[in-house]
Amino acid sequence: MQLKSIFLTLAAVFAIGTSAGAQAGVISAAASNVPVDICDTCTVSSTLNVAEHGRILDVNALVDITHGWDADLVLSLSHGGVTVLLSNRQGGSGGANYTGTVFDDEADIAIDAGYAYAPYTGSFRPEEALAAFIGHDVFGDWTLMVTDSEAGDFGTIDGWGITAEVPEPASLALFALAALGLGGVRRRRR
C-alpha cells in the first residue's frame, strides 16, 4: 500500500512537472481576404477566423503592408471586444511599408522607439500590449484595422496573421492526471 502511494505521488509530481514544462501549443492563422486596398484618408479592415479553441497565453501579430507613407497609418487589432493599438503614425518622413513586421510584447524594440525604422522588418513591441488578449479564447474573428490619416499616399494590406500560444490538450490531460494522483495519495493517507 505504501509503495503504491509513493508511485501515485511520483506520478503526480512528474505530471505537474511535465505539464509546467510543455503546456504551450501554438495556433497560427493568416488572413485569406488579402490584399486589401488602403484608400487615402479612410479606414479599412481585414478579418481572419480561428476555428480552434484555446485560452490565450501569448499572441503575436505579423503584418505586411505596402504604403508610401507609414506615418499616415494607424494599425490596430481587435478580437473578442478587445482592441489593441499596434502602431500610431510611425515612420517619420518618408518611411514606407511594413515588411515582415511582427508585433510582439517580448520584442527588444518598441515600434515607437527612436531607432525603429520603416519598413520595420523584425519584431517590435506594439504601442499597446497584446497582453490584453491573454486569457481570452483564441476562437473566432480577429480584425486588423488600418486607418490612413492623411492625404497623398495609399497602399495595400498584403498579408497579416496571428500566432497564439495556448495550453496543449495533452498538457491539460497530464494536469488532470496529476490532480487524480494527488487525490489518490490524499485518500490513502486518510
Added chain:
Amino acid sequence: MKQPILKPMLRACTLFAMLAGASLQAQAAFSITTTKDASDKVVSYTIDTNAGLVFKVRGFPTDTSTTSPGDLSSIVYNGVEYQDAGRGTQVNSGYDYIYTNQTGVSVKAEVVDANGNALPVTLPAAGQSAITAASDYIKVTVSTVGSSTGVLTHYYLVRKNDARIYMGTHFTAEPTGQALVRFIARLRIAALPNGTPTGTPGGLVVNADPNRPPSWPDDLRNTNGAIESGDIFGIATGPNAGETRSKHYSNMRLKDWTHIGGTGPNVGVWIVRDNNEGGSGGPFYRSLLNQITSTNNEVTYIVNYGEGQTEGFRFNRLNAYTMTFNNGAAPGPVDTSWFSKMNLLGYVPPTARGNVFVPAIYGRNAAFPYTVGFANGTAQYWADAASNDGHVNADGMIPGTYTMTVYKNELAVATAQVDVTAGTTNIVPAVTIGADPLAHNDDPRGKWHLAKGDPSLTQALFRIGEWDGTPRELLNGDKLTVMHPSDVRMSSWFDTASAANPYVVGSSKPGLHMPAFQWKGLATAPNGPVTVNFTLKPSQISANSTYRFRIGITTAQAGGRPQINVNNWTSPFVGSQSGDVFPPGQPSTRTMTVGTYRARNITYDYTIPASALVAGQNTLKVWVVSGSTSTSSWLTPAVSFDAMDLVKIN
C-alpha cells in the same frame, strides 16, 4: 662482396648522427653568451632559449643611426635569420635617442632562478666569449642613461624552453628624441615575405572585383611613389593599378586584436599584446601596426601613439608584449604570471588589482555591440557588455577612480565614476541608457554638444545613418580604414547626395547614397554640398513647433565643421558669431586619409524655424566650413559623418 663493407658504414653513419644530435643538444642549452671585443666592451649577449630560438642583444657597439645598444641584432629561429642586418629591432629608432638629453644606454644581463634570485652573467676576457647557464629565466635590462637615466627601461625576458621574447617597456616621461613609444621588429623580407590573414591587423584585403588580386594594405612592394606625406603610396600599373598602400592601413581597433605579425613558409613571427593599460586612446583606437617593404617586414607594437589621439599619454606602467615564433598559426595567449619573479619596474601583480562588475545595461539596441571603457590618468581598460543583459566583468584593474563610459558601438552614451580597490570586485549600479537630451549646457548658444545618451532614442522625422559613433554604414565607410579616399576601389564620393542626384529620404540608402566623409574643397573634384530631399506632410508642420537638425561627426580635419541650409533658410555655424564657443578640438594629425575616422564624437545642432519648412518636398544642404585651407586636396577641411536626423521637438 659489398655487403660486409656497407654494414659497418651504416653503423658508423648512425653513430655519427647520434653524436651530432647530442652535440646540437648541448649547444642548445638554455644559456646566455656574453661576447667582448678586443677593447673589453661587451658587444653582444646571445640568448639561447633551448626552444629553437636564439637571439642577440647588442651590447656596446659603435652604433649608427639605425642601430643602438639594446637592439636585437640577430633573431634566429629554427636556423633561419630573421633580423635585418642593417637595422635593429628596437624601441623607436634605437635606445640611444629616446631622449634628447640622454648620453647613452645601459644594457645589463642576468640569469634568474625559479625563486626570482638574479645573478649577473659571467663576463669574458677581452676578445672572448663566456657562456652563463641559466636555470629558469634570463633577463636583459636596457635603460636610458645621462640626464634621462632610468627614464625609459626596456626588458627582454626569456623563459626556459619557450620560443618567445617577452618584453616590457616602462617610462616615466614621453620620449623627446624620436617621438612616441613604438617597438619595431625589422625582419628580413626574404625570410618573412607575407602579411597576415584577413581579419587581423594589416590582414589580407580581398577585393570585390575578382580581377583585382587580394593584397595586404600595408604592402609597399610594387608601389610607385608617395601620393601623400611620404607614407601613402599608389600603384600605377598592373592588376592593382589605382590602389593605395600605407603602413597606416594596417590599423585595427585596439579591442579587436590580440596579436600582430608577419608570416612566411611554415613560419609566423608575432607580437602578442597585454591589456594595453598603459596606452592611450581607448578601445577603438587605431594606429599603424605593420609595414611590408622590399627589404623588411616591420611589425610595430604601439605602446603609445599620437595620430588621431584624443587622450594624454600614460606613464609608469609596465607595458608588456611578447614576440612569439611558430609555424604561422595564430599565436595563443601568453602566460606572464612569472613576471612576478623578475623585479620589473611598474609591474603590478594580480593580487594588487581589483575588478568591476556592472550587473546590467538597460536601454541597449540589440543591433549594436556595447563596450564599457574605464579610464583615468594612469590606466585604461575595457570590456564587452554581454549581449543578453549587458552585464560587464572588468578584471585586473589597477586601483583608483575611473570614468566608466558605456559605448553603443563607438558612441559614448552613458558615463559614471567607479572605484577600483585591490583584491575586491566593486559591484556598481546597473546602467540605464537614456535618450540624448535635446537641451544641454555644453554650448551656451546650442550649436553643438557631446552626446550624453543615445540620440536614436529620440524619434526623428527622418534619420540618415545610425548613431553609433562611426561612419561605417555610410558610402565607403566599409573601406576607409584600409585605403586612401582617392583609391580606385572607393565608390565615387561625389556622384550621390549631390545637387544633381540628391539623397532622397525614404528611397535612398545610407550605404549607397550618403558619403561617409565630406570635404570643403578639392582641387580635382566637386565640393558641392551634400543635398538631401525630404518630404513633409501638413500634419508634420506646425508653426508652434521647434525643429532640430542634428549632425553627428566622428572626426574632422583642418577645422572642418558643418553648416546647413533648408530651402531658403541658412543656419549659423560654430564660429559664425562673435563669442561662439567651439567644441573640443579634433586631433591636429591626419585621420581621415590614414585609415581612421575616430577622434571626438561631436553633435552639431541646428534649430530650424517652422517657417523654413514646407508641406511637400524640402531640400536640405550640408557643407563644410573652416577658416583653414590645405594645399593637399584630400587634406582639405572635412568631416566624417556618424548620423544626421531631423527631430520635431514639440
